[in-house]
Amino acid sequence: MNRGPLYPPIERLPAPFKSSELQQLLDGEHGSIRELVRRMISRPDFAYYSGTDTEEYRDQVLRWTRTVAQMGLGKIFLGRSVGGEEDLPKFMAVFETLSFHDISLVIKVGVQFGLFAGSIQRLGTEYHHQKYLSDAASAKLLGCFAMTEIGHGSNVQSLETVARYEQAQGCFVISSPTLGSRKTYIGNAGRDGSIATVFAQLEIEGKGQGVHAFLVPIRDENGVPLPGVTIQDNGLKMGLNGVDNGQIWFDHVTVPREHLLNRYANVTEEGQYQSEIQSAGKRFFSMIGTLVSGRISLAASANSIAKSALTIAIRYAARRRQFGPPDAAQETLLLDYPTHQRRLFPFLANVFALDFALKHLVNENAREQTGDSRQLETLAAGLKAFTTWNTTATLQICREACGGEGYLSVNRLAALKADSDVYTTFEGDNTVLLQLVAKNLLTDLKEKMKPMRKTRLASFFVDQKLAILSKRNPFLAFNTLNLHLRDPGFHLMMLRLRESAQLVSCAEEFMKLTNGKKMDPYSAFTAMQRPLLDLAEAHVEREVLELFVQKMMTIQSESLKSPFRQLCCLFALSRIELHRAWYLENGALSGIKSRAVCRTVDDLCAELRPIAVHLVDSFGIPESCLAAPIAR
């Protein structure tokens, strides 16, 4: 009775490379802190909460957050004057590795250290650093980042909360004038936070000075909201129920003048507004430029989540059999079905591609200190959108690939899916972010074009691209040789072509629409939303491929070269396949070559099949974090 295993063992074929070597490569320069985090989240006190009681879950997540703080992980990026290491990339490596564990913890850590402490670090000055950062980093002082309002999420510039300077008392009075101006979805607000960085419209003697950040105490030491502060729990959410999100609103709450986080602008006792940044727009973007680090961290976290899901789904596919040839000794492994490979492996290539792109971005971000680099902002916005959507899609496919097992909470995909679904929305809605990317690209182009007459340069530019393409080889669109189809040079050319052609056509369209003031720029951008989003996507894909190819070139290990080539090629060709309609429309692919691209994607999937399990092993996700019985 009841013989045999519940699940047969996971098939592990002889590996042509060491997954530990690949893991080392993925871990990169922050290997030791990643190992420390892995050990921490593997400890018995980090066993997942499996109940349904929200308060218990929040308690658990708060305890974990305090442990993270005790291990000194919350202060890594802070200044040395408050005991930090000023090492943002290292903090981001912690955040990324922590994302193999419970995602409520990840977000609570992000709110407490990244957003709350981070806002004081970046928007405040020495006074604030000394006064708050030690307690914030040790989680003694729990705080919120109160930016979003019910009426305004993406459009931060139009927030309605007001901070009026009262010269007589030398203080700011914070108020929520409308129902829509209530702060909402604020992490740490629902229960634990005692202070908040509040973004509000600064008003001095009736004159608006734009959005600024203020430190506003919200609860006393007993956790009771302070006078004038009303707090309401956001209630149950799709996921992340270990985080206490809430609404906060203010009825003439007074804070001293020193509570303005005054790195970029100050108000003197006499009510004089001072800022070294002259342009109000630039000042605003410097202040919310701090969101860039949040976007990067979130993208890295999303990619870790995709890695967990792929590990579960691919391991399950390497043990689960269903159907098979008549009279076969056993049924066929799911991993041997072409459809199954086709559904999972392009996403496997994506997480590798994004891993390297995000590491590059982390380093660029650390190098860039001014906070107003358009190039950095563009890449962060683009990668945040691309990565988080990729994770959402990966989770859906992985859940379906695990069938009914994927639906059971014990197999973890349910929580990963529910928790990460909001990633495409917070720290900037993806659709809005991609429009930002496209606008920045157009601005770059405009600046490049300044010395020449606009229309002429634009047409010169696209002509040149197409000329290069066809000059190289007039039969390019018909070249279906395998070597050519797998050539990174071909891939780069195709992705560059799509980006530059779309950039120029967007620029021309914009000029056409706005010429002679026919349309204001806002209306023109709105009318052009679809091509702008395509442009942004093309840009991100091209960036990711460039970085992947660059990384591939640096691989020294002989045994890793082949999987790198295959993954990079699969990433590139599956993007070309996805957009082959565009290439066909524009004559850059013939029908015959387009079909050859699809077949090569099939071939690459078949080639990855024997090493797929080793590839996911290389993510180094602790077994206790994977948790799923179907994957262990």
Added chain:
Amino acid sequence: MNRGPLYPPIERLPAPFKSSELQQLLDGEHGSIRELVRRMISRPDFAYYSGTDTEEYRDQVLRWTRTVAQMGLGKIFLGRSVGGEEDLPKFMAVFETLSFHDISLVIKVGVQFGLFAGSIQRLGTEYHHQKYLSDAASAKLLGCFAMTEIGHGSNVQSLETVARYEQAQGCFVISSPTLGSRKTYIGNAGRDGSIATVFAQLEIEGKGQGVHAFLVPIRDENGVPLPGVTIQDNGLKMGLNGVDNGQIWFDHVTVPREHLLNRYANVTEEGQYQSEIQSAGKRFFSMIGTLVSGRISLAASANSIAKSALTIAIRYAARRRQFGPPDAAQETLLLDYPTHQRRLFPFLANVFALDFALKHLVNENAREQTGDSRQLETLAAGLKAFTTWNTTATLQICREACGGEGYLSVNRLAALKADSDVYTTFEGDNTVLLQLVAKNLLTDLKEKMKPMRKTRLASFFVDQKLAILSKRNPFLAFNTLNLHLRDPGFHLMMLRLRESAQLVSCAEEFMKLTNGKKMDPYSAFTAMQRPLLDLAEAHVEREVLELFVQKMMTIQSESLKSPFRQLCCLFALSRIELHRAWYLENGALSGIKSRAVCRTVDDLCAELRPIAVHLVDSFGIPESCLAAPIAR
């Protein structure tokens, strides 16, 4: 302080048609039973459960299920001899309307009445009907449908549970020989069920007779598992936590000979196996052919869920403003952004298209009584896969379109998403179902081709299609006139072309692979998975469009003609757009025409914008069921 509304009113422009008239049309012939269900689910005792305690939630769902039974809704499709109306379409209309409410209730109702009572009705004979059906229909006897095992979900033919006939005692002995043979995900098993329809391999004197269904009591009147029966709760799931799914396994459990549901096969007291169906394969498919009704009901339910989500997202978009022209009096409604329209409206067209296709299928199913119609099986499998995937995609877009609000449980999308995610898996995994569709189409083709030499007919067939296409108009691939692009004749031709070309190329590929026994059919089908899935999708889309166009032709109301034309055109063109790479590869679209198709989709979205709110109003979803504050 805190002036103004939390959410501004939903914008409702003057309507060019009455949404009540459209609702009447959607409700169809079962309008009165739909109204009855709407009234029931709007009652205060049907207020949603908003807590997190699984037992409380299950209690609530069980109470609702009993109410559904008390209202006589569970017996509508049963035979008249047990008080039913023998009206399966009417029961499906109930199920579809109920899907505007809590989805755990929908599934519990599906398990208790559709699957459990349904299996007795369809697989049993008069003895079983008289003995069990009244109590099943009144929910006095709660039962399970125990088919799926841990090791075998999709491959029902390889189930491992055994039912051995013991002639001496005149009984069957039910056993679960392996761990993988445990029945799992069985609704009503976790807590409430006292009997189960168990699918097991019938064995008589050591000889296997294939899968048959047996009634097996599993709990006594106190809810304690009977001797030999072990039951284990499936635990928390991604959604549907109001349903008590569980595992069941059997250690030599004895049931009398009469417990075999013996409509298609019987075992005499002497252990003689008897069946009017000679072929074992055909017998098996007759028995699991009862799943067809389940697939149809589930697809209809999925479409209702998509309607709820679209209603919430479109109403929110008609009140939520974000960004806008500089110095405008107010920001722009989300519904006015082309991207927002583009993301939501094709799904709006899809639910209308699928509504009519599913109603057709419901009627075809009622007409077909033998249970082994290949055509019906094909359409049911195809529409189940297409509709449930469409619902999953719709929910994702709607959640994102509602931003952070969409993530809050109170706005209902979280539950709809989590509950319906498994629809793509149960009652047949979608990928497996689409392969079934493709195989059936190839079998149909083979039968049609019998009189002629195979290869010749195939090439004749595709030549003819392409000849017709180019004969009609040699410049067809370049015709970008608006009237042509919006012509249903053009749409039908394109969708038919894709289906028939893919059918023929799959047939040719299959013959090539299997010719001279190079490959067995199973391996050939496996190698061809990607083109087979494309073929199946092309088939379903063509069927849906045919039915939508047919429906459109019957519209009498002048004011409804225009929205029908727009929705039908948007459905067709967004499918052509999605597959435009295929058309470009095969010369059926030029680049210029392909771009014109995309632009026409843009135009249609803009045209639907003023009536989008009225269109979702026509679904007639009770306000209390929508529940979401952002949509009310």
